[in-house]
Amino acid sequence: MIKLEKDEKIVIEVRKHPFVFIVHTLVSLFFVLAPLLAFVLIRFATDFTITPKNYWLLLCGYGLWVLVMWVIYFIQWTDYYLDVWYITDKKIYDVLQKGFFHRQISVLRFDAIQDVTVEIKGVIPTLFDFGTIHVQTAGETSVDFTLTDARSPHKIKTVISDLLSKAKQK
Numbered sequence: 001m002i003k004l005e006k007d008e009k010i011v012i013e014v015r016k017h018p019f020v021f022i023v024h025t026l027v028s029l030f031f032v033l034a035p036l037l038a039f040v041l042i043r044f045a046t047d048f049t050i051t052p053k054n055y056w057l058l059l060c061g062y063g064l065w066v067l068v069m070w071v072i073y074f075i076q077w078t079d080y081y082l083d084v085w086y087i088t089d090k091k092i093y094d095v096l097q098k099g100f101f102h103r104q105i106s107v108l109r110f111d112a113i114q115d116v117t118v119e120i121k122g123v124i125p126t127l128f129d130f131g132t133i134h135v136q137t138a139g140e141t142s143v144d145f146t147l148t149d150a151r152s153p154h155k156i157k158t159v160i161s162d163l164l165s166k167a168k169q170k
Helices: 018-045 052-082 123-128 153-169
Strands: 010-014 084-088 091-097 103-109 113-119 130-137 144-151
Touching (some): 010 144, 018 052, 018 144, 113 153, 123 130, 130 153, 144 153
Antiparallel strands (some): 084 091, 091 103, 113 130
């Protein structure tokens, strides 16, 4: 996916926290089961009867609904799994997956980094230790690298700061 220089080594790989994907999974599961729950509630609340023709129509409609939900779930999984930062001893590689067939890879050298910021908002991110990491560059054409819902953001900031100080010493 990325090409490293000959003497370049990956120090750490940064991904989103699994809690984020678990929430997406539970929401998708809710939307898959919601039509079944609605059907059961309508059936018990009224004297709704199903003819064989209506049964197959409802079954086909529900099958189409599950297929759409599966595709949406797979898109979310692809974005979750393929969004990654590779922090090497010389650079930060930001791999951003935008749907199935669109991937953006950005590279930031340590000599261009001006500031690293960590932002953790809320009780759940604080308890599970995930948040947003911002890496900013200096100059008129400043570039910001942002990874939302990153696992252990303070640890990542420490790693980047250590590598940044080593790069400045050279």
